[in-house]
Amino acid sequence: RLEEFLKKEVDLELSTLPDFEERVIDFSEVEQLMNSINTIPAPCAPVINPQAPNAATGTSLRVCWGLFSDDTVECYQLCYKPVSNERRSDEQAEHTLKVKETYCTITNLLPNTQYEFWVSALNASGISPPSERAVYVTAPSPPTIKSKKIRSCENAALVCWESRDINPVDSYTVEL
Secondary structure, three states: HHHHHHHOOOOOOOOOOOOOOOOOOOOOHHHHHHHHOOOOOOOOOOOOOOOOOOOOOOOEEEEEOOOOOOOOOEEEEEEEEEEOOOOHHHHOOOOEEEEOEEEEEEEOOOOOEEEEEEEEEEEEEEEOOOOEEEEEEEOOOOEEEEEHOOOEEEOOOOOOOOOHHHHOOOOOOOOO
């Protein structure tokens, strides 16, 4: 019997149309309450560390910073620019990097040059105020020995060199 029933075409028509009441539910209060519970505050300003010893080469600097609070941070925005008293040019444009850690090594810098750094923290709620600015200095380039001016005798030697740096170098160390 089931087989015969399934072979028949059945056309079902409802004699009355269903009458549904259209209701609009206002969830704005609930949504506002949920948003207030899940909202995290924007982070406080990070604290940038002064330049550490041996944190520079002629073309790179390692910059470190930290937070004084337990803020939720997704990433940091590290900004830097060369320090100069001259008018702003392309070489003095500000550079910005997004960083996940509380440190960053910046490369492709100029030797014996001062750079100004500052950092901000970011999370879903926004960006923190920037840190105080810190000045870091790259190491000078090695000097060039003037081989034609070298003189020596039994008890002494005269070695002359010149600096390739624009900024003056504080001192040199000569090793024998």
